Amino acid sequence: MKTYQTDQIKNITLLGNSGSGKTTLAEAMLFNGGVIERRGTIDGKNTVSDYRPIEHENGNSILSTVLYAEYQNKKINILDTPGLDDFSGGVISSLYASDCAVLTLNVQNGVEVGSEIHFRHAEKVHKPLILVINGLDHEKANFEKSIEMMKDRFGSNVSLVQFPVNEGVGFNSVIDVLKMKMFQYQKEGGAAKVADIPADQLQRAEELHAELVEKAAESDEALMESYFSNDTLTEEEIRKGIAKGIVTRGMFPVFCVSAKNNIGVDQLLDFIASEAPSITDMPPVVNSKGKEVKPDPSGPASVYVFKSSIEEHIGEINYFRVYSGKITENLDVVNSNNSTRERLSQLYVCAGKNRVRVTELHPGDLGAFVKLKNTKTDHTLNAPGNEWRYEGVRFPEPKYRVAIKAQSESDDEKLGEALNKIHLEDPTIIIEYSKELKQIIVHGQGEYHLNIMKWHLDNIYKIPTTFSPPKIPYRETITKTAQADYRHKKQSGGAGQFGEVHLIIEPFVDGTPEMTLAKFSGKELKLSIRDKNEIDLDWGGKLIYVNCIVGGSIDARFMPAILKGIMEKMEVGPLTGSYARDIRVYVYDGKMHPVDSNEISFRLAGRNAFSNAFKNAGPRILEPIYDVEIMVPSDRMGDVISDLQGRRGMVLGMASEKRFEVIKARVPLAEMNKYSTALSSITGGRALYSMKFSEYAQVPGDVQEAVIKAYTEEDEDE
Ligand SMILES: Nc1nc2c(ncn2[C@@H]2O[C@H](COP(=O)(O)OP(=O)(O)OP(=O)(O)O)[C@@H](O)[C@H]2O)c(=O)[nH]1
Numbered sequence: 001m002k003t004y005q006t007d008q009i010k011n012i013t014l015l016g017n018s019g020s021g022k023t024t025l026a027e028a029m030l031f032n033g034g035v036i037e038r039r040g041t042i043d044g045k046n047t048v049s050d051y052r053p054i055e056h057e058n059g060n061s062i063l064s065t066v067l068y069a070e071y072q073n074k075k076i077n078i079l080d081t082p083g084l085d086d087f088s089g090g091v092i093s094s095l096y097a098s099d100c101a102v103l104t105l106n107v108q109n110g111v112e113v114g115s116e117i118h119f120r121h122a123e124k125v126h127k128p129l130i131l132v133i134n135g136l137d138h139e140k141a142n143f144e145k146s147i148e149m150m151k152d153r154f155g156s157n158v159s160l161v162q163f164p165v166n167e168g169v170g171f172n173s174v175i176d177v178l179k180m181k182m183f184q185y186q187k188e189g190g191a192a193k194v195a196d197i198p199a200d201q202l203q204r205a206e207e208l209h210a211e212l213v214e215k216a217a218e219s220d221e222a223l224m225e226s227y228f229s230n231d232t233l234t235e236e237e238i239r240k241g242i243a244k245g246i247v248t249r250g251m252f253p254v255f256c257v258s259a260k261n262n263i264g265v266d267q268l269l270d271f272i273a274s275e276a277p278s279i280t281d282m283p284p285v286v287n288s289k290g291k292e293v294k295p296d297p298s299g300p301a302s303v304y305v306f307k308s309s310i311e312e313h314i315g316e317i318n319y320f321r322v323y324s325g326k327i328t329e330n331l332d333v334v335n336s337n338n339s340t341r342e343r344l345s346q347l348y349v350c351a352g353k354n355r356v357r358v359t360e361l362h363p364g365d366l367g368a369f370v371k372l373k374n375t376k377t378d379h380t381l382n383a384p385g386n387e388w389r390y391e392g393v394r395f396p397e398p399k400y401r402v403a404i405k406a407q408s409e410s411d412d413e414k415l416g417e418a419l420n421k422i423h424l425e426d427p428t429i430i431i432e433y434s435k436e437l438k439q440i441i442v443h444g445q446g447e448y449h450l451n452i453m454k455w456h457l458d459n460i461y462k463i464p465t466t467f468s469p470p471k472i473p474y475r476e477t478i479t480k481t482a483q484a485d486y487r488h489k490k491q492s493g494g495a496g497q498f499g500e501v502h503l504i505i506e507p508f509v510d511g512t513p514e515m516t517l518a519k520f521s522g523k524e525l526k527l528s529i530r531d532k533n534e535i536d537l538d539w540g541g542k543l544i545y546v547n548c549i550v551g552g553s554i555d556a557r558f559m560p561a562i563l564k565g566i567m568e569k570m571e572v573g574p575l576t577g578s579y580a581r582d583i584r585v586y587v588y589d590g591k592m593h594p595v596d597s598n599e600i601s602f603r604l605a606g607r608n609a610f611s612n613a614f615k616n617a618g619p620r621i622l623e624p625i626y627d628v629e630i631m632v633p634s635d636r637m638g639d640v641i642s643d644l645q646g647r648r649g650m651v652l653g654m655a656s657e658k659r660f661e662v663i664k665a666r667v668p669l670a671e672m673n674k675y676s677t678a679l680s681s682i683t684g685g686r687a688l689y690s691m692k693f694s695e696y697a698q699v700p701g702d703v704q705e706a707v708i709k710a711y712t713e714e715d716e717d718e
Pocket residue numbers: 016017018019020021022023024025041042043059060061062081082083084134135136137138257258259260261
């Protein structure tokens with residue numbers, strides 16, 4: 001392959017509802033771009049993009065795929081993404097690595113749920129957008145309805161560049177109102193024959209041309225002036241205006257294709273090759289030193305890895321984007337995430353699992369490395385001496401969790417390795433080995449997402465596994481003050497053990513002062529604070545350990561042992577064995593024995609005194625509360641809110657945002673199990689949500705009873 005310069009490189013991400021034809025369109029682009037000699041199909045399970053076994057099994061794209069086409073002396077890198085929302089990780093990382101999104105719409109349905117969701121993904125990261133109406137060969141094609149829906153949902157920046165002739169089964173031509181020509185195709189599609197616009201279509205073409213000219217003029221003041229004085233623009237001026245309008249998202253140009261029959265695809269590629277933005281048209285990236293990185297081939301080498309995958313016979317592949325410098329084989333670079341050196345021994349460009357070895361890649365381009373030792377998604381590789389990093393892909397927060405277990409214990413180690421590989425390929429699958437819950441928790445984007453993961457474990461890794469409901473990481477705390485004494489005494493032949501501890505515990509709230517006067521069992525006790533130790537607990541919250549020993553009743557050297565005993569009990573609360581938090585302990589008295597006192601004795605005395613006090617201090621279970629944000633179409637808002645209330649959720653606010661309502665709520669994690677599935681069924685898949693841990697809060701009395709009961713029963717089983 002020849003070496004492409006920065007301004008010859010275009011990176012596009014294919015977006016769109018599942019089934020809108022992204023993969024089929026990518027296949028046609030690869031065919032027209034000379035990468036393949038025959039077009040595969042979804043049914044034939046032989047497209048370049050959907051090459052993974054699960055994609056053949058399901059007939060859907062599951063992970064994003066990096067592809068390219070060479071067209072009109074340009075290299076067009078194409079990122080095909082999955083339309084199903086559970087796999088949005090691939091959409092987000094692809095958008096990050098590209099300069100333009102191409103959103104396909106199935107002309108039978110117009111704007112679908114997935115179209116809107118993907119539109120929003122592109123909007124969020126300010127990526128330019130080209131719209132492609134696909135499937136015009138279908139008997140149920142409805143171009144007018146699709147256009148109407150697009151204008152309604154995506155706004156007045158939707159600008160027609162083309163319209164179809166003979167829409168439906170006989171679809172064979174498009175009229176281009178930029179070039180003011182008709183493009184006619186043979187049955188097998190491919191390259192068009194150019195013709196004049198027929199008389200019966202001319203009026204419509206002229207009207208749309210005028211609209212396009214006006215829209216193009218709006219994107220640039222000089223063009224606007226030229227438009228006012230000449231009442232029109234030259235084709236060159238229109239192109240300039242469109243190119244500018246695309247970059248600012250002031251224009252979403254619309255194209256017409258049948259990906260299946262390869263009709264219109266050459267014209268779409270032609271437009272992408274000439275008008276879609278390249279890296280130099282877009283705002284420059286800023287590195288971690290706060291400096292703009294120019295896409296300069298003579299600058300220092302800097303590449304960002306946006307995707308990793310594992311391929312049969314090869315192992316790990318890292319897909320990267322060049323931000324600066326010429327990347328050549330055998331270049332020595334430093335991974336700035338872990339400071340290790342890597343040698344770029346082999347350099348490739350990829351079309352699915354097919355790779356072509358190249359010698360040089362320029363800024364803006366996408367390529368792949370194999371055999372790197374310590375590099376994976378989200379890492380940056382730089383010329384030695386530069387420790388640049390980039391903001392990186394912002395993968396969505398997980399919102400669905402499940403506990404997983406290998407059916408056979410002998411598979412435990414294999415399962416761990418497989419899960420690591422799965423996470424490497426799909427960073428939105430997050431594995432948590434919870435010591436606390438004694439479960440492996442897998443976090444993902446939805447039930448389907450994790451079922452697909454399980455399919456991989458069953459069929460590819462051959463590890464039979466079981467899913468079970470994940471436990472909730474409860475916490476325990478106290479609600480009132482309590483006092484306890486404990487004497488540990490043991491006489492066993494030789495040296496005995498003796499330690500006695502008197503302590504008081506109280507709920508700890510940040511910022512509150514220590515008490516100096518304690519009252520219990522009708523007695524008053526003055527506490528004189530000698531020392532305090534504020535411990536940030538690994539599991540959140542605090543333990544404050546206050547030494548109020550006077551008159552040397554316990555030697556200072558035993559204080560750490562008492563704390564150790566207390567910490568042992570902090571790790572297994574008395575109600576459910578969960579971690580305890582937010583407690584202040586005052587050790588104010590005790591007794592020693594001149595011979596028998598030692599660390600063990602005080603550890604045990606401290607532990608038991610604390611445990612007894614805890615039980616009398618109104619212990620409560622705390623549960624994790626999540627901030628949940630849901631985007632829901634207005635007509636489903638009531639249903640979503642009442643469902644939230646059924647989940648002990650508290651709605652904090654609602655706001656309208658472009659035809660959607662945004663609901664903010666606080667919901668206990670325990671009630672969020674399978675929420676994505678439930679929300680999808682309430683809204684017909686039209687809602688989106690995200691969730692983030694907020695804080696721990698006390699559970700209501702009835703819930704506390706139920707949780708304790710479940711714990712006791714489970715404890716008896718074990
Ligand atoms: N009639 C017709 N069918 C098409 C066209 N393009 C795609 N299809 C069919 O629509 C179905 C879905 O196409 P895909 O290319 O897999 O759609 P996708 O957008 O990649 O779907 P996901 O990967 O699930 O997001 C397949 O059966 C295709 O053959 C078209 O232009 N005309």
